[in-house]
Amino acid sequence: MTSIQRTKIIMLSIVAIITIIAGIQLYQHRHYQIPIVAGPGVTEVGKLSDYHEGIKGTMADTNVFFLEGKEEGGTMLVIANTHANEIVAGLTGFMLVENAVIEKGRVIVIPQYNNSGSRNTRSGDGYPLFFDIETTWGSKTFRMGNRGASPLDQWPDPLVYVHYPDHQLMSYIDIRNTNRTWPGRPDGPLMEQVCYAAMELIRKENIDAVIDLHGAETMFPVTNCIVAHDRSMRIATMASLTVKAKEGFDNHVEPSPSGFRGLSHREVGDFSEAMPFLLEAPLPFLDQPTGPKTMDLLLVGKDPFLLSLSKKGMLFVPYDEEGWPIRNRAGQHTSVILEIMNQMAKQYPEKEIIATGIPKYKEVVDNGIGYYLTDPSSVDSSRIYYE
């Protein structure tokens, strides 16, 4: 055997080992199923494909949880994990499904809106594949997803994404971003079909308010806020003022720009009767000038570089040595959702929604998110679904 042949065998073996190890990890991530317990308030569970056949049997299809009260009232749709790397959204969705009980009106929750994106990752940015949330019964493992759908499910990307129906030119990658593909179309790329299915759900279920949960960089101005369509502005403003006064956290209001298309807070308002709101909570992990992308940064949000930038006034949120723990961000989301329900009932009494079991900001901060997650082994298997 020559020297070059020996080198080839060694290199081939090393690369094969690396490929197999990486391949197994990526395969396990894509196919890992997160159990979600249909809580006491869940009255029905459907699929998003019930509203548009085109996504049936694909990785884009996802669970839809219905929580219906005994009395008639308003209907709210809560969408989580539109961007599956903004983990606070998905965790809030899980808390709602497993804890909320609706006395009046109806709440519909989609905890894993971009299901394909939740099975994608961004290894080049050091994204962990999984993260754990500590609970009273052990730790629960979640997938850490990506902003866009997996190319395995929607490919190829165009050179430029031409938004439908406005023809606005966008970045090629946004064709896999379910917060750029609203309102969608039945025969478009898969993520446009996901948004079309959601629009069909909104129209057929007579949704009054749509809440799209997100997380955003601390250096991005649209963070720690409620983005509101023109028709949602009054409720958003009152909700923002009320949580500040009653619960002590900032959540300012940003108007939905009419010239920036494809976003839920714009298109849902323009193409349906529903009032859309998009909630952003700070997510230091997404900021670029941080230290290593560790699990601690993801869940606790402490970073020396962001702290230094904060002291120079370069962040758009308050930031100190405590970071931005995930429990604070999830607590903000649950409290703002409750306050939007409250304000909607004040302005439109016929659209009142009365919910119990949804923890408020202080409760989530004090108890942690894990406290509100149910042990799947403690319930009947018919109440367990997989995300």
Place this chain on the structure above:
Amino acid sequence: MPIIMIMYYILSICLIGMLFFNFIKEKESKTDILLYLIVAIPFILRVLRIK
């Protein structure tokens, strides 16, 4: 699966074949040998529908 996706997979298989052909044919440069293998990784993962 749309036709363009199928064509992409066929293209990926062709590229993997070309890279391995060059890998086998290469007689001198160790850097090139390594690069052929590294470049092939994403195509292999894609054809296997892993990433």
